[in-house]
Amino acid sequence: MKAPYWILGYEVSGKLVGRKTRDKFRVSDVAFYTISESADLDVLEKLKDAARGKKLSLMEPAEVIPYIAAELNTSLSLTTLLKRIQHSICSLLSAEAASILVHSEDHLEFLVTEGGASGRIESIPVPMESIAGTIFLKEKTMIFNDLSKDKRHFKGVDKAAKFVTKNIVGSPIWTGENKFGVIEVLNKERGFGKEDAETLEKFARLIGRKLYSTIANERMKKLMKEIVLAVTSVIDKRDRYTQEHSRNVARISVMLGRKLGLSDKDLEDLEVSAIFHDIGKIGIPDSVLLKPGRLTPDEYNLIKNHTVFGAEILSKLKHVTENIISGALEHHERLDGSGYPNGKKDGDISLFGRIIAVADVYDALTAKRVYKEEWSKEKVLEILRGDAEKGKFDMKIVEKLEELVKEGAL
Numbered sequence: 001m002k003a004p005y006w007i008l009g010y011e012v013s014g015k016l017v018g019r020k021t022r023d024k025f026r027v028s029d030v031a032f033y034t035i036s037e038s039a040d041l042d043v044l045e046k047l048k049d050a051a052r053g054k055k056l057s058l059m060e061p062a063e064v065i066p067y068i069a070a071e072l073n074t075s076l077s078l079t080t081l082l083k084r085i086q087h088s089i090c091s092l093l094s095a096e097a098a099s100i101l102v103h104s105e106d107h108l109e110f111l112v113t114e115g116g117a118s119g120r121i122e123s124i125p126v127p128m129e130s131i132a133g134t135i136f137l138k139e140k141t142m143i144f145n146d147l148s149k150d151k152r153h154f155k156g157v158d159k160a161a162k163f164v165t166k167n168i169v170g171s172p173i174w175t176g177e178n179k180f181g182v183i184e185v186l187n188k189e190r191g192f193g194k195e196d197a198e199t200l201e202k203f204a205r206l207i208g209r210k211l212y213s214t215i216a217n218e219r220m221k222k223l224m225k226e227i228v229l230a231v232t233s234v235i236d237k238r239d240r241y242t243q244e245h246s247r248n249v250a251r252i253s254v255m256l257g258r259k260l261g262l263s264d265k266d267l268e269d270l271e272v273s274a275i276f277h278d279i280g281k282i283g284i285p286d287s288v289l290l291k292p293g294r295l296t297p298d299e300y301n302l303i304k305n306h307t308v309f310g311a312e313i314l315s316k317l318k319h320v321t322e323n324i325i326s327g328a329l330e331h332h333e334r335l336d337g338s339g340y341p342n343g344k345k346d347g348d349i350s351l352f353g354r355i356i357a358v359a360d361v362y363d364a365l366t367a368k369r370v371y372k373e374e375w376s377k378e379k380v381l382e383i384l385r386g387d388a389e390k391g392k393f394d395m396k397i398v399e400k401l402e403e404l405v406k407e408g409a410l
Ligand SMILES: [Fe+2]
Pocket: 277, 278, 306, 331, 332
């Protein structure tokens, strides 16, 4: 019987067939070693007897790579992609860690995932005279099993990451004919061999294109976000808000959304929606928006229109979803029907509208303004809770906000 590609080894009564990896799953007396952090236990249950009789045939690491590459070739965020790449290559080569560096001008830079050494190593430029630089310039997969005597080993990174690199196998990463980075796999117990180098080289070839397009995509998204924030900060400033209002509302909304269990895609959309929530103020004349005294009913109606203007502006953009538009349109709606522009109630108000409403009020009241001092978080939470009890805000969302303040995240 053939084992699925993600099983690299198994152990029956202490006898190992294939190889051990970091991810072990036990089904009665059989332990399976896999390249994924989660395993399909039903499948393992079915393979158990074949494993007991040692009739389970495994693939060689090099044969497994195309399957992994195919699985990585779906739509993933850069962070998830990097994590999966690192995890699978470490399992395949039985190594401790893996890092990916990209070429930038005259040096290499780390691409890092969250956690681990993130925040400590990505700002360190890795010189071209280093091991990674040598691999990149020579365009070859190379093994370095004795780093103690190798002057090319760049110790700056180990120090910052609080990590001791003992040995390395590394390979350039290509997109078509252009090399753009290096993948390094670190620390194998008895050092890396020729087979490891071949496996890594094949792996690097197969993930290159996907990695490159994901990096480019992420950079473009970051750039777009910066442009949008620059535009909204001008609107915030005009409205006597702090310059950071839209950015803050976006940050708080995403934290609330995460607590509510929204998917990565929804969180991305929620962030865009929150950044843009007041974009419609662009259509309100200064004489009304900045009027110091009381507004006439007509003027107030005009202000209310910023929600509708915002939704109109956003609906003209190609990749903007209904969810994103709903946040701009409905962030002043209240659950009891007392809000605007449509006096919608309860479940008729979108989740994005309900989340941004809470984040908007929280930031507006805790911020210092020209006309008022900042209010304490406790006081603002009290007001929000009171309003939620009166049926204006979604209590579940206000509770999540309270949790965030309690945890010190806000
Ligand atoms: Fe607004």
